[in-house]
Amino acid sequence: MSSSDSDGSLAAIAWRGERVSRIMLGTVQLGLDYGIANTQGRPDVKTATAIVETAWRHGIRHFDTGQAYGTSEAVLGQALRDLGVSQEACVETKLSTAMDPTDLTEVADSIERSFELLGVERLWCMMLHRPYWLDYWDQGLGDLLRRHRDAGRIRHLGTSIHLPEEAPRYLTHPDMEVLQVPCNAWDRRIPDLGVFDATASNNQLCCVRSIYLKGLLALPIETVAERLPIAREASVRWHAIAARHGMSPPALAVRFALSFERPLVVGAESPEQVTDTIRLAGQGALPEEVIAEIRAALDPVVNDTIVTPQRWEDIEDAVFNPSAMRHR
Secondary structure, eight states: OOOBOTTSSBOOEEETTEEEOSEEEEOGGGTSOOSTTOOSOSOOHHHHHHHHHHHHHTTOOEEEOOTTSTTHHHHHHHHHHHHTOTTTOEEEEEEOTTSOTTOHHHHHHHHHHHHHHHTOSSEEEEEESSGGGGGGGGGTHHHHHHHHHHTTSEEEEEEEOOSGGGSHHHHSOTTOOEEEEEOOSSOOHHHHTTHHHHHHHTTOEEEEEOTTTTTGGGSOHHHHHHHOGGGHHHHHHHHHHHHHTTOOHHHHHHHHHHTTOSOEEEEOSSHHHHHHHHHHHTTOOOOHHHHHHHHHHHTTTOOTTTTOGGGGGGSTTOOSOHHHHTTO
């Protein structure tokens, strides 16, 4: 079954009268050397523009970035301007945690800077990049962001969640309209904790990122064994399932993630990766029996350390880019 509209673009997800791109383009890779599978560094400006253009051509209208993603906001903004679609694009960005959340002048200035770099008149969503910033919501931060929302400059407010245990306090917060959570075929803690059901009941939008687990699910077994040895057995089982069903590991990851029936935030280091993601997503979600097979094979060998990239830098024999990992 295909997840595509008649024009070949992926069918959007309906939410609060909006059509939200089923695939959102994540752009952290445009501003940082990012991810365990990244061997080439960030794309140059020409390639970055081609990535955004390819996403737009395939019907992607939602773009995810962040103030802490190096030059991502500037690169994305320039690409949108070059394509002439700045005011049509739906951009979400995140407040940098390098700031003091009680320094409202600094936070306000950073918001203006994001508007300037992105070249948009309105942000689709402004997110807290770290959930602990909600501790400062009633100290002026919430009022500041609500003023922007009430003025029509920001359409939605939300937060990026990093650990499953962080989610519950945001499920009932009246200002948290959009949540972004890590979830994939190896790490299903978010749905297993009932977060998807709760956001649906609250009419919140829950967007899913890290569907490749920072690239781990797309790597060859020998590369996983070299860069994150504790994940080798999981990778062996993962590749075996993909081979049995005549799929590549990336196809298995994308099609599993489609079963969440939520917008997926997926990054790319080349235009070809965008095209591949769209093509794989067009094949639709995995059959239930394959999802059950993955659970049965992976659950005995996957632990919290493997599915929590923040912990990878504490593993002595892991080889990856920890400085870029921290920004997600």
